[in-house]
Amino acid sequence: MKPKRLIIVAVGGQGNLLASRILGEAALLSGVPVRMSEIHGMAQRGGVVESAIIFGEAQSTIISDGEADVLVSFEPSEAMRAMNRCNSQTMVITNLSPLPPFTTTIGRGVYPDLNSGLSLIRKKTGGLITLDATDLALKAGNVMAVNTVLLGALIRTGILPLSAENVRNAIRTRTKKATVEVNLKAFELGYEAAQIV
Amino acid sequence: MHKLLTDQPGKEMLMLGNEAIARGAIEAGLACATTYPGTPSSEISLNFFQISKESALYFEYSTNEKTALEVAAAAANCGVRSMCVMKHVGVNVAADTLMTLAYVGVKAGLVILTADDPYMFSSQNEQDNRYYGKLSGLPILEPSSVAEAREITAEAFALSEMLQEPVIVRTTTRINHSTAVVPLGPIQPPKTRGEFIRDPYQYVTVPAVSRRLHVKLLKNIEAAAALSEKSTRNFITGTGNLGIICNGVSYNYVTDAIQDLQIMDKVSVLRMGFSHPIPAVLIKNFLSSKEMVLVVEEGEAYMEDAVKALAQEAGLTLPIAGKGKTLFSRLGEFDPAMVRAVTAAYFDIPYEPKAVPDLTDMPEIPQRPPNLCAGCSHRAVFHAVKKAAEGLDVVYPTDIGCYTLGFLPPLSMGDFLICMGSSSGTSGGFSRFAGKKVVAYIGDSTFFHSGIPGLINGVFNNHDFTLIILDNRTTAMTGHQPNPGVDMEELNFPGYNPIDIEALVKALGVKHVAVIKPFNLKKSIAQLKEALNFKGVSVVIAKEKCTLYAKSLKQLRGKPFYVSDRCKNHRDCINELACPAFYIADNQVRINPTLCVGCSVCAQICPEHAISPLKTKEDQ
Numbered sequence: 001m002k003p004k005r006l007i008i009v010a011v012g013g014q015g016n017l018l019a020s021r022i023l024g025e026a027a028l029l030s031g032v033p034v035r036m037s038e039i040h041g042m043a044q045r046g047g048v049v050e051s052a053i054i055f056g057e058a059q060s061t062i063i064s065d066g067e068a069d070v071l072v073s074f075e076p077s078e079a080m081r082a083m084n085r086c087n088s089q090t091m092v093i094t095n096l097s098p099l100p101p102f103t104t105t106i107g108r109g110v111y112p113d114l115n116s117g118l119s120l121i122r123k124k125t126g127g128l129i130t131l132d133a134t135d136l137a138l139k140a141g142n143v144m145a146v147n148t149v150l151l152g153a154l155i156r157t158g159i160l161p162l163s164a165e166n167v168r169n170a171i172r173t174r175t176k177k178a179t180v181e182v183n184l185k186a187f188e189l190g191y192e193a194a195q196i197v
Numbered sequence: 198m199h200k201l202l203t204d205q206p207g208k209e210m211l212m213l214g215n216e217a218i219a220r221g222a223i224e225a226g227l228a229c230a231t232t233y234p235g236t237p238s239s240e241i242s243l244n245f246f247q248i249s250k251e252s253a254l255y256f257e258y259s260t261n262e263k264t265a266l267e268v269a270a271a272a273a274n275c276g277v278r279s280m281c282v283m284k285h286v287g288v289n290v291a292a293d294t295l296m297t298l299a300y301v302g303v304k305a306g307l308v309i310l311t312a313d314d315p316y317m318f319s320s321q322n323e324q325d326n327r328y329y330g331k332l333s334g335l336p337i338l339e340p341s342s343v344a345e346a347r348e349i350t351a352e353a354f355a356l357s358e359m360l361q362e363p364v365i366v367r368t369t370t371r372i373n374h375s376t377a378v379v380p381l382g383p384i385q386p387p388k389t390r391g392e393f394i395r396d397p398y399q400y401v402t403v404p405a406v407s408r409r410l411h412v413k414l415l416k417n418i419e420a421a422a423a424l425s426e427k428s429t430r431n432f433i434t435g436t437g438n439l440g441i442i443c444n445g446v447s448y449n450y451v452t453d454a455i456q457d458l459q460i461m462d463k464v465s466v467l468r469m470g471f472s473h474p475i476p477a478v479l480i481k482n483f484l485s486s487k488e489m490v491l492v493v494e495e496g497e498a499y500m501e502d503a504v505k506a507l508a509q510e511a512g513l514t515l516p517i518a519g520k521g522k523t524l525f526s527r528l529g530e531f532d533p534a535m536v537r538a539v540t541a542a543y544f545d546i547p548y549e550p551k552a553v554p555d556l557t558d559m560p561e562i563p564q565r566p567p568n569l570c571a572g573c574s575h576r577a578v579f580h581a582v583k584k585a586a587e588g589l590d591v592v593y594p595t596d597i598g599c600y601t602l603g604f605l606p607p608l609s610m611g612d613f614l615i616c617m618g619s620s621s622g623t624s625g626g627f628s629r630f631a632g633k634k635v636v637a638y639i640g641d642s643t644f645f646h647s648g649i650p651g652l653i654n655g656v657f658n659n660h661d662f663t664l665i666i667l668d669n670r671t672t673a674m675t676g677h678q679p680n681p682g683v684d685m686e687e688l689n690f691p692g693y694n695p696i697d698i699e700a701l702v703k704a705l706g707v708k709h710v711a712v713i714k715p716f717n718l719k720k721s722i723a724q725l726k727e728a729l730n731f732k733g734v735s736v737v738i739a740k741e742k743c744t745l746y747a748k749s750l751k752q753l754r755g756k757p758f759y760v761s762d763r764c765k766n767h768r769d770c771i772n773e774l775a776c777p778a779f780y781i782a783d784n785q786v787r788i789n790p791t792l793c794v795g796c797s798v799c800a801q802i803c804p805e806h807a808i809s810p811l812k813t814k815e816d817q
């Protein structure tokens with residue numbers, strides 16, 4: 001199977017690593033070879049957390065610049081920052097709810113204009129799906145479910161060789177008991193929202 | 198039951214590299230594990246720590262890597278399988294022990310795990326620890342994948358026992374922090390009771406003994422080389438006339454590159470997994486059937502130099518290359534596209550890299566560096582020191598921990614840092630030659646690790662500096678591991694004897710010692726002023742539990758604060774403290790109540806007294 005390469009970028013604390021584990025578990029359930037890596041040095045201190053997940057026949061656990069098939073961003077300015085990971089075919093999925101970096105609060109840098117930034121992404125890549133994952137997570141019952149909302153949107157694209165059912169099963173085994181229902185609901189909301197491209 | 202104790206051979210599990218390593222050791226019957234935490238190795242020992250709660254495994258967080266290795270070395274010489282886990286620079290700390298332990302050897306398997314960090318994701322240097330194999334004479338095993346990390350770790354114990362020498366397993370961040378499917382092997386029950394048989398002519402390294410032991414070590418290296426020649430960890434794939442020699446994660450990038458470039462019939466690969474001692478015959482044979490060879494290794498030209506020397510011995514003149522301007526760098530880590538491009542260029546294979554979009558018109562994205570947590574006591578200390586030192590010209594040596602982040606503006610507290618414990622040592626030199634007041638920072642764990650000798654040195658040699666011990670009651674940066682000052686009862690681990698830093702410092706002869714509560718700014722500033730004015734070595738212990746740790750222990754009691762309409766928008770709070778709980782909305786300073794833990798430091802510095810605790814829901 002030709003490898004599919006996914007990069008997920010998020011801000012520390014947004015639950016990116018759990019999202020990767022769910023996808024890894026779903027791949028295991030689907031019998032799809034999977035390898036992933038993450039850089040989470042100081043995740044809890046609010047830096048950027050990036051994971052790379054490679055599905056299919058490849059040995060590498062990291063993805064070179066320009067070689068992601070899909071980019072999922074938990075925050076819109078992080079999608080713009082990660083553009084060097086994309087090529088003209090990459091599908092980009094991003095949460096629309098901004099989390100401005102602290103540097104902007106202390107006047108070291110300005111948060112980019114979203115509309116123009118996103119239209120640049122649309123122009124330079126193979127497609128852009130946007131959704132307010134934070135809002136949908138709240139609707140599902142917990143803001144921490146941003147990660148499963150975005151997984152829903154990601155699975156809807158059909159780019160990854162994973163069925164929605166296997167991802168749901170992975171959510172059931174990989175998230176905390178008390179949050180399973182919220183996460184499943186979040187997954188459905190993301191799945192539905194992604195069709196309005 | 199801990200997931201890594203699952204006794205179902207053949208079952209496939211998704212595992213982090215560090216979990217696979219821990220599992221490999223458990224399968225080999227590990228009885229004693231020691232460590233000093235350090236990224237990217239920390240999850241290995243975290244798993245051991247958890248497993249030790251529910252099995253016979255003895256595990257300890259040792260004071261530093263040298264002590265950790267000494268505990269493990271003694272255990273292994275009592276006949277129980279032992280493992281010592283550290284990050285690459287930790288081996289420098291343990292090196293004194295390592296070098297002569299190689300002379301003494303072991304009775305039961307001893308595996309030393311070094312986690313190297315090419316690109317320095319979370320380290321102060323990117324040294325290549327394969328040279329420790331050469332330097333000490335010990336065998337080195339290097340996995341290329343998560344699954345192989347489990348196998349190699351388990352095998353390393355047997356190899357160690359066969360040679361009666363410690364074995365070094367060397368990983369890099371991309372092994373430790375990668376995740377993949379790992380099939381479980383059977384768990385061998387550990388032998389947990391040891392016995393020490395006295396044999397001073399073997400164990401006491403006076404010169405006459407060591408001269409003999411060095412002879413033994415050289416023999417062992419020969420024996421290890423013979424094993425390396427036959428090891429299944431050194432293998433050849435493919436049959437082409439073009440050769441690639443590689444190790445570790447580079448093997449994955451090479452495998453993918455060969456596939457992507459469709460050169461399976463042209464290239465043959467020698468993967469080195471038993472990389473010290475190097476298998477000379479295997480390499481010479483490989484070279485003799487090749488037209489040209491590319492060596493693909495992150496870090497230094499460790500294999501490349503050896504391969505070139507072997508070619509010379511064998512009278513082979515084929516081109517051999519690895520590091521070079523148009524080839525691979527000694528800097529950073531490799532990636533698949535880089536290896537694909539260099540392989541194609543070196544072997545002259547047509548290759549068109551994927552077109553990447555032009556990004557010059559993308560807006561500039563503001564940096565998102567890691568920041569001290571909201572309510573981190575370090576921020577309060579940094580602010581208090583700044584106030585106490587007003588009017589003084591100060592140099593601030595700092596050390597390794599979360600507080601290193603204080604070097605960033607606006608706190609700007611950190612002028613010099615080399616390695617663990619260097620703050621107290623360098624303070625002595627600065628106090629003699631910098632012509633400035635010296636105020637140094639060190640965390641509790643780092644102080645125990647290697648800061649104490651520098652402090653003793655300062656007292657004895659009558660240096661003049663203030664050492665601020667940021668005692669946040671844990672080893673925060675690597676994930677809140679215990680250190681010798683920690684209250685273990687709180688973690689449901691009875692039977693420990695925590696060290697009282699204040700008593701220790703006083704016993705060392707420090708004449709001026711103060712303990713401050715950093716969230717009480719006014720009093721802290723006054724106490725710091727006194728310490729800074731003291732001539733000679735003074736110590737200030739800032740005692741306040743790490744906020745994130747307190748949160749995990751459910752001990753946070755503070756109420757979030759809010760900014761009232763008394764705010765005149767000076768923004769002293771934001772500009773001086775840079776606490777991530779602040780944000781600006783409608784040009785007004787606001788506090789995010791979900792981030793604020795109520796440390797009250799900002800309220801204490803607000804000139805308008807505009808910041809107060811939230812009382813009711815309506816205040817929001």
Ligand code: SF4
Pocket residue numbers: 045568569570572573574575599600669673674743744745746
């Ligand atoms: S983890 Fe603890 S010590 Fe580190 S920045 Fe957060 S509060 Fe401070």
